[in-house]
Amino acid sequence: MNSKASHSEPNQTRSGRPARLSLADWMPKIVMAPTVIITLVCMYGYMIWTAILSFTNSRMLPSYKFVGFEQYERLFNNDRWIVALTNLGVFGSLFIIICLFLGVVLAIFLDQKIRAEGAIRTIYLYPMAISFIVTGTAWKWLLNPTNGIEKMMVDLGFEDFKFNWLADPDMVIYCLVIAAVWQASGFVMALFLAGLRGVDGDLIKAAHLDGASTFTTYRRIILPSLKPVFFSALVILSHIAIKSFDLVAALTNGGPGYSSDLPANFMYAHTFTRSQVGLGSASAMVMLGCVLAILIPYLYSELRGERHE
Amino acid sequence: MKKIAFGLSAVALSIAASTSHAGEVEVLHWWTSGGEATAINVLQQEMINAGHNWKDFAVAGGGGESAMTVLKSRAIAGNPPSAAQIKGPTIQEWGDLGFLTNLDDVAKASQWDQVLPRVVSDTMKYEGHYVAAPVNVHRVNWMWANPEVFRKSGASIPTSWEQFIVEAKKIKAAGFTPLAHGGQAWQDATLFEAIALSKGSKFYSDAFIDLTEDTLRSKDMINVFDTFKQMREFVDPGFSGRDWNIATSMVINGDAAIQIMGDWAKGEFTAAGKKAGIDYVCYPAPGTSDAFTFNIDSLAMFQVDGKEKQAAQKDLARLILEPKFQETFNLNKGSIPTRLNMPRDKFDTCAHSAMDSFLASSATGNLVPSMAHGMSVNSMVQGAIFDVVTNFFNDESMTSEEAVDKLARAIKASM
Numbered sequence: 001m002n003s004k005a006s007h008s009e010p011n012q013t014r015s016g017r018p019a020r021l022s023l024a025d026w027m028p029k030i031v032m033a034p035t036v037i038i039t040l041v042c043m044y045g046y047m048i049w050t051a052i053l054s055f056t057n058s059r060m061l062p063s064y065k066f067v068g069f070e071q072y073e074r075l076f077n078n079d080r081w082i083v084a085l086t087n088l089g090v091f092g093s094l095f096i097i098i099c100l101f102l103g104v105v106l107a108i109f110l111d112q113k114i115r116a117e118g119a120i121r122t123i124y125l126y127p128m129a130i131s132f133i134v135t136g137t138a139w140k141w142l143l144n145p146t147n148g149i150e151k152m153m154v155d156l157g158f159e160d161f162k163f164n165w166l167a168d169p170d171m172v173i174y175c176l177v178i179a180a181v182w183q184a185s186g187f188v189m190a191l192f193l194a195g196l197r198g199v200d201g202d203l204i205k206a207a208h209l210d211g212a213s214t215f216t217t218y219r220r221i222i223l224p225s226l227k228p229v230f231f232s233a234l235v236i237l238s239h240i241a242i243k244s245f246d247l248v249a250a251l252t253n254g255g256p257g258y259s260s261d262l263p264a265n266f267m268y269a270h271t272f273t274r275s276q277v278g279l280g281s282a283s284a285m286v287m288l289g290c291v292l293a294i295l296i297p298y299l300y301s302e303l304r305g306e307r308h309e
Numbered sequence: 310m311k312k313i314a315f316g317l318s319a320v321a322l323s324i325a326a327s328t329s330h331a332g333e334v335e336v337l338h339w340w341t342s343g344g345e346a347t348a349i350n351v352l353q354q355e356m357i358n359a360g361h362n363w364k365d366f367a368v369a370g371g372g373g374e375s376a377m378t379v380l381k382s383r384a385i386a387g388n389p390p391s392a393a394q395i396k397g398p399t400i401q402e403w404g405d406l407g408f409l410t411n412l413d414d415v416a417k418a419s420q421w422d423q424v425l426p427r428v429v430s431d432t433m434k435y436e437g438h439y440v441a442a443p444v445n446v447h448r449v450n451w452m453w454a455n456p457e458v459f460r461k462s463g464a465s466i467p468t469s470w471e472q473f474i475v476e477a478k479k480i481k482a483a484g485f486t487p488l489a490h491g492g493q494a495w496q497d498a499t500l501f502e503a504i505a506l507s508k509g510s511k512f513y514s515d516a517f518i519d520l521t522e523d524t525l526r527s528k529d530m531i532n533v534f535d536t537f538k539q540m541r542e543f544v545d546p547g548f549s550g551r552d553w554n555i556a557t558s559m560v561i562n563g564d565a566a567i568q569i570m571g572d573w574a575k576g577e578f579t580a581a582g583k584k585a586g587i588d589y590v591c592y593p594a595p596g597t598s599d600a601f602t603f604n605i606d607s608l609a610m611f612q613v614d615g616k617e618k619q620a621a622q623k624d625l626a627r628l629i630l631e632p633k634f635q636e637t638f639n640l641n642k643g644s645i646p647t648r649l650n651m652p653r654d655k656f657d658t659c660a661h662s663a664m665d666s667f668l669a670s671s672a673t674g675n676l677v678p679s680m681a682h683g684m685s686v687n688s689m690v691q692g693a694i695f696d697v698v699t700n701f702f703n704d705e706s707m708t709s710e711e712a713v714d715k716l717a718r719a720i721k722a723s724m
Contacts, residue, residue, distance in 0.1 A: 059689070060381070060402050061381060062385075078722070079696070079700075079715070080700075166549055167492075167546055167547070253493065253550050255494075255549050256699075256702075257699045257700040257703035269692070274688045275687065276689055276692075
């Protein structure tokens with residue numbers, strides 16, 4: 001509020017011509033208007049439409065015969081949905097925890113003023129630059145028991161070596177975790193590295209003068225000051241996990257059976273190939289609920305923090 | 310400003326261009342791979358020869374999923390194409406929504422009722438009126454085998470699933486993969502329905518067309534699941550998620566002995582330069598020699614505005630059923646014509662056998678629609694069956710009794 005007033009006032013006094021001023025004043029709003037409209041219609045409008053459809057009996061095309069919570073009831077009676085939701089829990093938590101851990105460790109190692117840091121940083125960050133489809137396809141070949149890592153080890157002479165997680169319904173979800181961690185941990189590292197560089201050097205020097213070891217300095221001083229970075233990483237990673245679709249589509253295509261399905265794949269299959277628009281919308285709303293469950297506490301803490309300042 | 314003016318004139322030009330075209334048909338399809346694209350080009354050429362404009366609307370990928378999404382949005386916007394590649398019960402779904410046009414006058418003039426088998430013409434009708442034109446017939450219950458692998462492992466071609474298991478064990482002992490298979494839901498379902506069909510076409514129709522609960526929960530169905538589970542030990546460890554044509558190439562290369570797949574697999578053998586009867590052999594899937602599971606591609610006709618467009622649409626429907634198009638298209642696609650009693654000297658031995666069986670089974674009632682390929686049930690029920698079948702095949706701990714119970718419940722819930 002304050003900044004806006006201070007911005008327009010000097011303008012007025014300097015130019016002294018109110019007519020041109022109002023155009024200059026309106027310009028940002030006009031430029032922003034399409035974005036605002038698109039966001040309102042295409043994001044929030046369609047969200048509301050999806051919510052409405054989830055309470056109807058829509059099949060192939062949207063219909064507006066309301067059936068209450070019937071679609072949600074069907075959804076939670078569906079074995080495949082339960083598998084998808086459980087998978088999201090396993091995949092999401094492992095993916096976030098491992099990524100955060102690896103990201104922090106890599107960032108701390110890189111922060112030791114080593115040689116060729118730029119090159120190493122690029123190498124770790126690079127997977128983020130390629131799409132999940134590429135990652136999924138490459139890991140599909142690596143993890144395939146007949147032509148990937150297992151075959152290589154057997155050819156090298158380890159005849160009993162077995163690594164067939166991709167074909168094992170109980171283990172296939174961990175294949176998704178491996179590929180996703182490979183892709184995203186470098187990004188988390190970059191986030192934390194930027195945070196580490198922002199820590200006040202005097203603080204660290206002071207800690208060293210007081211006789212704290214490097215480990216203690218990191219644990220007690222540096223990492224706690226990185227809390228905002230930690231929260232940003234958490235939010236980014238969890239929404240990557242919830243909306244994951246392409247990785248599953250490329251790596252396992254939901255298989256074996258539907259054991260590696262995630263909610264986004266369930267939603268796509270039912271809405272677009274099985275003429276179950278109502279059921280698909282209901283599953284989309286549950287996914288939205290998952291995102292909000294993470295986002296609202298985060299926004300709340302962020303906004304409250306700002307007010308305190 | 311200049312840019313806007315240019316944009317406006319471009320829009321004006323395109324409007325002028327589209328209105329000046331008389332008698333245009335827009336055809337939405339996903340025949341985009343090699344042989345298929347050649348096949349559809351034949352139809353395009355014939356339409357141009359008949360003095361119409363062909364607006365190709367090919368949407369590749371996903372077994373038509375993306376094409377269907379495009380079609381839905383076009384239909385909701387009130388601007389559907391003249392014709393779209395829609396098949397089986399989906400034709401009824403579109404008919405229910407009131408989008409399809411009536412082709413009875415074309416059908417009457419070209420005697421569709423006489424040249425098409427009853428089962429086929431019924432699929433093309435909505436409430437007794439023709440709304441779609443059939444392009445080809447695929448037989449799904451085929452068994453493709455590499456005779457060299459059979460010779461080397463001392464096995465013989467099985468004619469029942471019991472014998473299949475005996476022979477497959479010999480093949481496995483000789484170091485080959487008995488069954489080339491890809492772990493995708495529709496491929497699992499293709500194998501599953503072939504096993505179910507060996508229990509007779511009555512059992513098959515009760516289960517997958519009428520969805521009778523008694524049949525779905527019957528002893529025979531448990532038996533079908535038992536046999537299906539046994540197939541699991543005859544596939545190689547890398548089968549998960551494999552595409553069907555990769556599985557076919559395993560048979561071509563002599564790594565695997567058998568593939569259960571529709572006659573589109575023939576295209577892969579032909580492309581690899583293999584000869585039917587010498588390098589590969591085709592037999593009906595075990596225990597189903599007198600039955601025929603069909604998968605019919607068809608073009609459904611949508612209601613369009615304008616006399617010229619309607620005339621072009623009628624011509625399209627007429628040309629699809631002409632013997633000349635039926636022959637060229639199906640030679641390219643690997644399928645057989647939907648018309649009965651066509652000249653057959655250009656087709657190969659596998660196609661001859663399919664034609665004989667098509668004719669015979671259409672008389673005996675053993676001509677049944679394929680569940681795995683969306684011919685017998687709508688996409689909701691099909692999806693429910695797929696989920697149970699593919700999950701059962703991959704889950705070692707699930708018993709056949711549990712699977713049968715899940716199947717019956719899932720079908721009920723999806724209706």
